[in-house]
Amino acid sequence: MTQHTPERPRAAFEDVFGPPRDSEPELVQLLTPEGERLAHPVFDIDFDADTVRGFYRDMVLVRRIDTEATALQRHGELGLWAQLLGQEAAQVGAGRALRAQDHVFPTYREHGVAYTRGIDPLDLLGLFRGVDHGGWDPEEKHFGLYTVVIGAQTLHAVGYAMGMQRDGVVGTGDPERDAAVVAHFGDGASSQGDVNEAFIFAASYDAPVVFFCQNNQWAISEPIERQSRIPLYQRALGFGFPGVRVDGNDVLATYAVTKAALQRAREGQGPTFVEAYTYRMGAHTTTDDPTRYRLNDDVERWKLRDPIKRLEVHLRRNGLVDDTWLADLAAEADELGRHLREGCKAMPDPAPTAIFEHVYAEQTEELRAQREGFEAYHASFDGGAA
Structure with a gap:
């Protein structure tokens, strides 16, 4: 005879296991899609005008790199290009939060982070043109070579971070010495075994690493709803370290959250999972046709949250830029485009x-x-x- 167990009240279930899956996760945001500045009790920073203008300049130039590279691929000058359209704020915010001695382990899409680390965009184009394996010194720039094997760089990052611990550059209290590592990956990579193994090692050894996940909601053609039953940042709790979700289209919030996570790592408090909630407005790569698997309405909705337009509205509304400043930036972007087109075509074969x-x-x-x-x-x- 089967014993009947009464159904437990939902409140008691939530007390033990946390909120239901369909609850809205907290999102750290300092700038609304309409350009309104918000305060946050934990991550708020008093940004000066030059810093905010610098973020805007970075994002405009990074988008131009992406646009030019896409066009070069379409003209047969690159074999492939991994677009970052819509993810500029996540990358610029994370990149600018780094100190000189911090080290980055990227995927194949971190063009914005590479830009903030002083990598010549032509070195990125050389990789996708097939004439070199990445023309920069990873130790000089503190920026690793692009990794195509999905998630493998997270293990490299944790190993490097553990080496930093043993080299005595973590938790000394010296801001010129203490260092941390950022491991970049996407929402799809979070399902990879390598990434979860990296979480385990990082938690076990309190490695000074920030796991920075750009959740652009599409693992190529697989939507995030089929990848995880909970928000990605909540996975960190299962491994024993904190996670936070930030508006990845808000460069101010992304910078603030990443800066705090990096400082925590430098002080020897261990890893943090940062989920930058954003959207890939372009294709996965130039070989992909996103119209086959996603609705155009979704893309149009996310265009209203464009990270560059959001910050431009804020700058204009607060009188931090004028038409002359914006025109000068447009001219700088045009010069960058010319540099990329001419430089790419002039690259010699090895x-x-x-x-x-x-x-x-x-x-x-x-x-x-x-x-x-x-x-x-x-x-x-x-x-x-x-």
Whole structure:
């Protein structure tokens, strides 16, 4: 005989297990989509005018990089391009919150973060043109090479952060010395085993790492509703560290939250999960057709939350910019576009033997023999000088 168990009241269930799944998660926001400045009890910052104008300039130039790269791909100058249209605030806010000694582990879409770290956009184009593997020094720029394997960079980030601990650059109280790591990934990558393993190691060793998830709501063609039954930032609690959801189209809030999470990491308090809630207004990459899997109405709604327009309204409303300033910025963006178009087309193809040059710091006998064999083979063809 089956014993009947009375249904428990919902209130008691929530007391034990938290709020129901359909409850609205808290969203940290300092600037509404209409450009109205808000206060926040935890993450509020008194931004000066130059800083806010700087954020706007960054986002405009980053969008121009994205626009030019997309056009170059359409003209056959790039093999592929991963667009970031609509995610400029999330990337610029996170990038500008970094200190010089902090280190970033990106995916293949962090063009805005790369810009804030001083990476020449032409180095990004060289990677997607197929003429190099990323033309910047990761240690000099404190910005790792782009990672295409989904989520793998989160493990690299945690390992690097644990190395920082052992190098004595965490929790010393010296702002010029203490450092932290940011691991960027998307909502789709949050389902990867590597990412969850990174969470476990980071929590176990209090690694000074900020897991920065740009939830653009589409893992290529898979919507976020099919990826997680709870808001992504709440997953952090299961691993033993805090999570916070920030309006990823609000550059002020993204900066403030990331800055706080980085400081927490530098002080030795361990990892934080930051979910930047945003939207990918463009395609996943230039090989993708988003009209096959999402409604145009959704895109149009999110265009009303455009991060650049939002900040422009705020700047104009408060008299922080005028038409002359905006015209000068437009001219700067045009010059950047010219630099990218001309520079991309002028990139030389690498020498065939370039594949041997960055395998090891010091060339091994085996690698030397392989190179000599390759050179001899290549020279056997007419005009085959390596």
